[in-house]
Amino acid sequence: MADSLEALRGRLAGFARERDWEQFHSPKNLSMALIAEAAELVEHFQWLTEEQSYHLPAEKLEEVRLELADIQIYLIRIADRLGVDLVQAARDKIEVNERRYPAERVRGDARRASEYDE
Amino acid sequence: MADSLEALRGRLAGFARERDWEQFHSPKNLSMALIAEAAELVEHFQWLTEEQSYHLPAEKLEEVRLELADIQIYLIRIADRLGVDLVQAARDKIEVNERRYPAERVRGDARRASEYDE
Amino acid sequence: MADSLEALRGRLAGFARERDWEQFHSPKNLSMALIAEAAELVEHFQWLTEEQSYHLPAEKLEEVRLELADIQIYLIRIADRLGVDLVQAARDKIEVNERRYPAERVRGDARRASEYDE
Amino acid sequence: MADSLEALRGRLAGFARERDWEQFHSPKNLSMALIAEAAELVEHFQWLTEEQSYHLPAEKLEEVRLELADIQIYLIRIADRLGVDLVQAARDKIEVNERRYPAERVRGDARRASEYDE
Numbered sequence: 314m315a316d317s318l319e320a321l322r323g324r325l326a327g328f329a330r331e332r333d334w335e336q337f338h339s340p341k342n343l344s345m346a347l348i349a350e351a352a353e354l355v356e357h358f359q360w361l362t363e364e365q366s367y368h369l370p371a372e373k374l375e376e377v378r379l380e381l382a383d384i385q386i387y388l389i390r391i392a393d394r395l396g397v398d399l400v401q402a403a404r405d406k407i408e409v410n411e412r413r414y415p416a417e418r419v420r421g422d423a424r425r426a427s428e429y430d431e
Numbered sequence: 432m433a434d435s436l437e438a439l440r441g442r443l444a445g446f447a448r449e450r451d452w453e454q455f456h457s458p459k460n461l462s463m464a465l466i467a468e469a470a471e472l473v474e475h476f477q478w479l480t481e482e483q484s485y486h487l488p489a490e491k492l493e494e495v496r497l498e499l500a501d502i503q504i505y506l507i508r509i510a511d512r513l514g515v516d517l518v519q520a521a522r523d524k525i526e527v528n529e530r531r532y533p534a535e536r537v538r539g540d541a542r543r544a545s546e547y548d549e
Numbered sequence: 550m551a552d553s554l555e556a557l558r559g560r561l562a563g564f565a566r567e568r569d570w571e572q573f574h575s576p577k578n579l580s581m582a583l584i585a586e587a588a589e590l591v592e593h594f595q596w597l598t599e600e601q602s603y604h605l606p607a608e609k610l611e612e613v614r615l616e617l618a619d620i621q622i623y624l625i626r627i628a629d630r631l632g633v634d635l636v637q638a639a640r641d642k643i644e645v646n647e648r649r650y651p652a653e654r655v656r657g658d659a660r661r662a663s664e665y666d667e
Numbered sequence: 668m669a670d671s672l673e674a675l676r677g678r679l680a681g682f683a684r685e686r687d688w689e690q691f692h693s694p695k696n697l698s699m700a701l702i703a704e705a706a707e708l709v710e711h712f713q714w715l716t717e718e719q720s721y722h723l724p725a726e727k728l729e730e731v732r733l734e735l736a737d738i739q740i741y742l743i744r745i746a747d748r749l750g751v752d753l754v755q756a757a758r759d760k761i762e763v764n765e766r767r768y769p770a771e772r773v774r775g776d777a778r779r780a781s782e783y784d785e
Contacts, residue, residue, distance in 0.1 A: 316434040317518045324525060332532065333539035337714045340495075341476040341484035345713035347502070348469040348584060352706030354509075355466050358459040359699035360691045362599070366459035367512070377458075378515045381506065382524035384465070385517050388502055391472075394485070397496045399503050400435045406500035407442060414450065421451035455596045463595035466702060470588030477581035478573045480717070552670040553754045560761060568768065569775035576731075577712040577720035583738070584709050587702040590745075594695040602695035603748070613694075614751045617742065618760035620701070621753050624738055627708075630721070633732045635739050636671045642736035643678060650686065657687035 318400060322393050325386060340394050347387040354380040436517060440507050447508070458512050465505040472498040554636060558629050561622060576630050583623040590616040672754060676747050679740060694748050701741040708734040 329335050357377050358366050369377060392399045447453050475495050476484050487495060510517045565571050593613050594602050605613060628635045683689050711731050712720050723731060746753045 318436065321518065321521050321525070328525065328528070331534040332537050336539070339481035339484050340487075341479060341481045342713055344469075344473045344476050344484075345581065345709050348466065348473050349706045349710040349713060351462075351466040351469040352703045352709075355462045355699050355706075356703040358462050359696055359703060361459060363457035363459045366457050366462075369458075369513070374513065374515075377513065378520045379524050379527075381510050381513075381515055381517060382520035384502070384506055385521045386524060388499065388506065389521075392499055395487070395492065395495065395499075397492075397499055399499060400439065402496045402500035403439050403503045403507075406497050406504060407439070407446065409497075410446070416449040419450050421454070460595055463591050463699065467588045467592040467595060470585045470591075473581050473588075474585040477578055477585060554672065557754065557757050557761075564761065564764070567770040568773050572775070575717035575720050576723075577715060577717045580705075580709045580712050580720075584702065584705040587698075587705040591698045591702050594698050597695060599693035599695045602693050602698075605694075605749070610749065610751075613749065614756045615760050615763075617746055617749075617751055617753060618756035620705075620738070620742055621757045622760060624735065624742065625757075628735050631723070631728065631731065631735075633735055635735060636675065638732045638736035639675055639739045639743075642733050642740060643675070643682065645733075646682070652685040655686050657690070 318389060321386075322389050325390055326393060329390070338390060338394060340391055343387055343391040343394060347384060347391060350380060350383040350387055354384065436507060439504075440511050443504060443508055444511060456508060456512060458509055461505055461509040461512060465502060465509060468498060468501040468505055472502065554625060557622075558625050561626055562629060565626070574626060574630060576627055579623055579627040579630065583620060583627060586616060586619040586623055590620065672743060675740075676743050679744055680747060683744070692744060692748060694745055697741055697745040697748065701738060701745060704734060704737040704741055708738065 329338055354377065357369075357373065357380065388399065392402075447456055472495065475487075475491065475498065506517065510520075565574055590613065593605075593609065593616065624635065628638075683692055708731065711723075711727065711734065742753065746756075
């Protein structure tokens with residue numbers, strides 16, 4: 314993992330080690346912690362319209378910003394525990410998606426956008 | 432967002448724009464897509480022991496690697512739509528955690544580790 | 550648990566026992582399976598507008614119906630493993646909610662509706 | 668929906684109506700609320716071993732019981748909004764599973780148990 318993510322990776326590994334929390338940080342457990350954080354993000358948006366979700370009040374935006382941070386933190390931790398380079402993985406997946414969804418074929422098609430996630 | 436994440440951010444914005452998928456990418460909708468990907472990660476681990484989750488067969492590890500990529504991709508997208516710098520947000524949250532959980536007080540304490548997420 | 554849920558509970562316990570799958574069905578693992586099913590439900594709705602989510606095409610509605618079934622099934626299983634009576638629990642929680650959110654005070658208030666989930 | 672779930676369905680519909688919260692209760696939004704509750708369940712188990720997840724202290728078990736209630740409540744609400752009979756859906760899905768996973772073929776096989784969710 315390059316640069317800033319690599320720096321975060323090292324810092325988070327140290328954070329867990331100093332607290333002797335590595336024993337709790339199996340990939341299985343971290344996947345649970347990650348989805349719990351993702352759900353806190355979802356909770357912020359669940360009763361908002363899509364339009365409202367673009368225009369969060371400052372205080373709520375700051376809360377959402379820290380939820381995104383929590384997700385990024387657990388994502389880095391689980392990738393670290395499994396030896397995965399997140400940036401390289403994202404690049405590889407984007408290439409898969411570019412081949413699978415040629416712009417000219419799927420333009421503006423929600424159905425295709427939906428299949429895109431499967 | 433610095434460096435490699437910034438490059439991915441730009442590439443993913445272009446990917447959505449070229450396919451006219453920005454109309455679907457409200458923060459609300461992206462939070463749903465993100466948790467759906469997080470759940471695909473969870474699914475890989477749900478019947479494994481913690482020990483097994485460290486030692487995935489090569490083929491399964493590759494699948495997990497691409498699930499992590501999907502989560503990172505949607506995380507970058509939603510941060511972009513909300514104008515959030517993921518790396519800075521993670522740094523800020525780590526500082527909060529360092530103050531909140533002094534190593535000498537929470538060492539090896541699962542209960543504290545649990546409160547840590549709240 | 551009364552009546553029809555009780556019948557389902559017994560049938561699902563038999564299903565797991567006959568397949569020797571009880572060993573996988575710890576409350577921890579079942580909570581993961583349950584959220585994975587909840588995410589499949591979310592996936593059906595992630596690119597739809599709220600309006601569209603009320604009017605699913607017949608084929609998609611049937612898929613959604615079976616996702617709801619999967620969630621109900623895992624919910625019954627985990628309640629069974631923990632000795633929880635789902636119907637009684639729901640009744641108790643509704644009473645809590647009725648006290649906490651008097652109709653005259655929270656009417657039409659999304660913010661209150663949101664707090665309602667916390 | 669039969670009996671006790673039917674009674675809960677009616678009571679929850681009234682609860683939302685009296686508070687004018689029906690406007691927030693689209694199937695899309697309810698799927699988000701449901702997964703957020705499922706995540707609160709997951710959070711209770713994320714740092715526990717599977718063994719510990721069977722033996723919750725009384726106070727934690729009561730919290731978990733009310734999380735299960737929240738999931739059941741939102742499941743009933745979304746089924747109601749979509750006109751789905753949860754008990755019938757669960758019965759139908761169990762029949763699918765019984766055909767798909769003959770006991771003699773999948774006994775004790777985690778891999779099959781895993782495929783079972785897909």
